Amino acid sequence: MLFLLHNPVEGIGSFYGGALHPLVVPEQILLLLTFSASLGQQGLASLRRAVPVGLVALLAGVFLQPTLAWAPPQSPMLALAVLLGFTVAGQLRLPRLLPPVLAVLVGLGVGLGTDALEIPAGEELLFQAGAVLGAGFCLLCFSVWFESAKHPWQRIVVRVLGSWAAAASMIVLAWQFLQD
Amino acid sequence: MLPILLHDGEGIAGGFLSGILHPLTGPDHLVAMVAVGLWGAFLGAPAIWVLPVVFPLVMAVGAILGLAEVAIPFVESGIAISAIVLGLMVAFAAKPALPVAALLVGIFAIFHGHAHGTELPASADALAYSLGFVLATGALHLAGIGLGFAVEKPGGRKFVRGCGAVIAIVGLGYLTGVL
Numbered sequence: 293m294l295f296l297l298h299n300p301v302e303g304i305g306s307f308y309g310g311a312l313h314p315l316v317v318p319e320q321i322l323l324l325l326t327f328s329a330s331l332g333q334q335g336l337a338s339l340r341r342a343v344p345v346g347l348v349a350l351l352a353g354v355f356l357q358p359t360l361a362w363a364p365p366q367s368p369m370l371a372l373a374v375l376l377g378f379t380v381a382g383q384l385r386l387p388r389l390l391p392p393v394l395a396v397l398v399g400l401g402v403g404l405g406t407d408a409l410e411i412p413a414g415e416e417l418l419f420q421a422g423a424v425l426g427a428g429f430c431l432l433c434f435s436v437w438f439e440s441a442k443h444p445w446q447r448i449v450v451r452v453l454g455s456w457a458a459a460a461s462m463i464v465l466a467w468q469f470l471q472d
Numbered sequence: 473m474l475p476i477l478l479h480d481g482e483g484i485a486g487g488f489l490s491g492i493l494h495p496l497t498g499p500d501h502l503v504a505m506v507a508v509g510l511w512g513a514f515l516g517a518p519a520i521w522v523l524p525v526v527f528p529l530v531m532a533v534g535a536i537l538g539l540a541e542v543a544i545p546f547v548e549s550g551i552a553i554s555a556i557v558l559g560l561m562v563a564f565a566a567k568p569a570l571p572v573a574a575l576l577v578g579i580f581a582i583f584h585g586h587a588h589g590t591e592l593p594a595s596a597d598a599l600a601y602s603l604g605f606v607l608a609t610g611a612l613h614l615a616g617i618g619l620g621f622a623v624e625k626p627g628g629r630k631f632v633r634g635c636g637a638v639i640a641i642v643g644l645g646y647l648t649g650v651l
Contacts, residue, residue, distance in 0.1 A: 318599040370599075381525045448521040452528075452613070456606045459528035463589070463602040466536040 306415035310422025313406055314430055319369045319461075320402050324430045326376035326457045327398045329450050331391055332438025333383055338391045339435050346395030347428050353403015354420045354427075363405045367468055372397065373461040380454025383447070402427050487597035491604020494588055495612060500551045500646045501584060503639045505612035506619070507558035508577055510639075513620020514562055514632060519570055520620075523577050524613040528606050530578040534585025535602070539592065547590075548646075550583035555643025562636025565629075584609070 304312070314320040327346075331339050357363070376394070379386065386394075406423040408416045441450050495501040512523040537544060544550075557576065560566075568576075588605045592598060619635060622628040645651035 318597075318603060322599075322603075366599075381529070444517075448524075448617075449614070451521055452524045452610055455525040455528045456610045459532035460599065460602040460606045462529075462532040463535045463539070463606075464599040467539050467592075467598045467602075470540055 306411050306419040307422040309411070310406070310408075310419035310424075311426035311429075313419075313423050314402060314427040317405065319366050319373065320405055320427070321430070322373040322457050322461055323369055323376070323398050323401060324427065325434060326373050326380055326454060327394060328431060328434030329380040329438045329454055329457075330376050330386065330394075331435045332441065333380060333450065334386055334391055336439060338386075338388075339439055342391035342395040343432055343435055345392045346399040346431050349396045349399025350403045350427055350431070351399075351424055353400040354406050354424050355403075357404050357406060357420075358408060358416065360404065363407055364401050367465060369401050369405070370461040370465045370468075372401070374458045374465065377454045377456075377458025377461060381451050381458060382454075383451055398431075487600035488604040491588075491601035491606075492608045494591065494605045495584075495608045498551075498587075499642060499651070500548075500555055501587070501609075502612060503642045504551060504555040504558055504580065504584065505609050506616040507555060507562060507636065507639045509613035509616020509618070510620045510632060510635060511558055511562050511573070511577075511616075512613070513617045514565070514623060515567055515570075515573060519573055520617060522570060522574055524610065524617065526574050527577055527581045527613065528609060530581035531585035531588070531606075531609065532602075534582035534587075535589030535605075536585075537582070538586040538589025541590075544583065544586050547583050547586050550580065551587060552643045552647035554580035554583060556640045556647065557643075559636045559638070559640030559643055563633050563640055564636075565633060 314324060331342055372394075378384075403424075406420070406427070408419045411419045438450055441447055495505060508523050508527055512520045515523075534544075558580070561573075561576075592601050620632055623632045625631075642651065
């Protein structure tokens, strides 16, 4: 399903519109949050492997989107957010190679879901640049923040966040299924 | 037909706001959610994280049932009873085994979720609404946990148990129709 894209705030400009885009597309922010949280729980080594891969996939997704003219459906992204939410809630250790693979999926999912269809002509590049910076910033900062959550109460908060994300995504997935 | 996510503030923001307000504007929801966090803090690790983690997930199941229009009898009474039972658990400093505590919380989560699910506004963005009420619920749990940390302070235990009693009384008020 193509997502019709508007700037999240009227008059904010294409660059900032792109930067804010992942924050106003719920399945994108859910995916970025749950993946970052899971990555943070895996530790610094995993983070160092996966984040650069995710950023490259994000870049590729954003700039391939106009050519492919395809955006991933909401359901698979939400399903991935559910799974990642469960791993965060359970503080599960992932196999070593899985985080980079997930980083590719998340990066491509968010990137390809960043559709510049209704951006004024000539400003698509600005929008795309903003989107890469915004989503990339989220991925990097969330991952580092979650990795630095060392105190027991901080780890509890992260696990609860994972549970929230999984719960919200489950509800919408079920709702979509019921609608169909 | 799936609604297309249009990035206009009304669709997503309105749904998010509706979702956030739903547990906050229902005192019976509100006190029961605080009680979950309070009881978790009172029970200590691992209940302090198990209960607030289990609750949203099971609540999601209840919400799905509500969306699917699967009838659950006496939902509002169940919500009121959850406040009474959880409040009394704290008031009487009950410390059952973790699986029992999690089961009790899980059962009540179904009722709360069902209420949220059935009241999804027709015009609201479903994901934004779900995020809203899940976030608000979680925030109330965290508030309860925060209050529960008072148990370590002088007089804190009495304070926490007193909070439990108040919660139970509010629940009773809703069950009897006084509130």
